[in-house]
Amino acid sequence: QVQLVQSGDEMKKPGASVIVSCKASGYTFTNYGIVWVRQAPGQGLEWVGWISTYNGNTNYAQKLQGRVTMTKDISARTVYMELRSLRSDDTAVYFCARDPDDSDAYEIWGHGTMVTVSS
Amino acid sequence: QPVLTQPPSASGTPGQRVTISCSGTTSNIGRRYVYWYQQFPGRAPILLISLNNKRPSGVPDRFSGSKSGTSASLAISGLRSEDEADYYCAAWDDTLSDLVFGGGTRLTVL
Numbered sequence: 001q002v003q004l005v006q007s008g009d010e011m012k013k014p015g016a017s018v019i020v021s022c023k024a025s026g027y028t029f030t031n032y033g034i035v036w037v038r039q040a041p042g043q044g045l046e047w048v049g050w051i052s053t054y055n056g057n058t059n060y061a062q063k064l065q066g067r068v069t070m071t072k073d074i075s076a077r078t079v080y081m082e083l084r085s086l087r088s089d090d091t092a093v094y095f096c097a098r099d100p101d102d103s104d105a106y107e108i109w110g111h112g113t114m115v116t117v118s119s
Numbered sequence: 120q121p122v123l124t125q126p127p128s129a130s131g132t133p134g135q136r137v138t139i140s141c142s143g144t145t146s147n148i149g150r151r152y153v154y155w156y157q158q159f160p161g162r163a164p165i166l167l168i169s170l171n172n173k174r175p176s177g178v179p180d181r182f183s184g185s186k187s188g189t190s191a192s193l194a195i196s197g198l199r200s201e202d203e204a205d206y207y208c209a210a211w212d213d214t215l216s217d218l219v220f221g222g223g224t225r226l227t228v229l
Contacts, residue, residue, distance in 0.1 A: 044121060044220055044221070045207050095164070103152065103169060104154055104218055110163065
């Protein structure tokens with residue numbers, strides 16, 4: 001079946017970097033982009049950015065530009081999100097979701113990866 | 120501060136009809152499609168409504184979406200206890216070049 005499987009929870013110190021992965025299965029990988037959405041504890045949803053799995057084009061949320069990088073590995077059917085210079089307010093569950101490219105209808109989501117930033 | 124504005128809470132009794140509003144601007148809802156997501160605690164969001172008023176396969180027809188100008192609404196008819204969840208609206212924002220979400224509405228079924 002169509003699914004996105006994310007890497008495990010992470011605990012990092014302020015200033016460090018984290019890489020979260022999202023492995024796709026059950027569909028043609030390059031037919032859909034991948035977006036990342038995060039949710040701080042007890043807070044709402046926040047869009048982090050998008051990557052085209054076809055050509056690697058990216059579009060990052062304004063507030064995270066310069067600290068976030070998304071990459072893809074077609075052979076591994078996996079997308080990676082790296083967030084650098086971590087701060088306490090980056091503590092959140094990070095979700096990946098399948099993006100149909102012609103809309104923002106995210107029907108397939110990963111289970112979420114908790115990233116905790118604490119000294 | 121979320122770009123789209125939703126009431127923090129809503130409630131209703133079983134069988135009732137409840138609406139949740141989502142207010143934006145001409146940079147987002149005014150010119151772009153609106154999407155609605157349902158989220159249960161500790162779970163990933165679920166797409167409820169896309170393209171303002173389209174229900175994905177499997178979403179009950181008790182859920183409906185509408186848009187007028189710079190505002191949108193999600194209506195839930197025949198309210199059921201399992202509808203108790205958080206609901207988020209979303210739309211692309213042309214000024215920010217970001218997808219923006221509302222702050223979420225917690226629906227309680229009394």
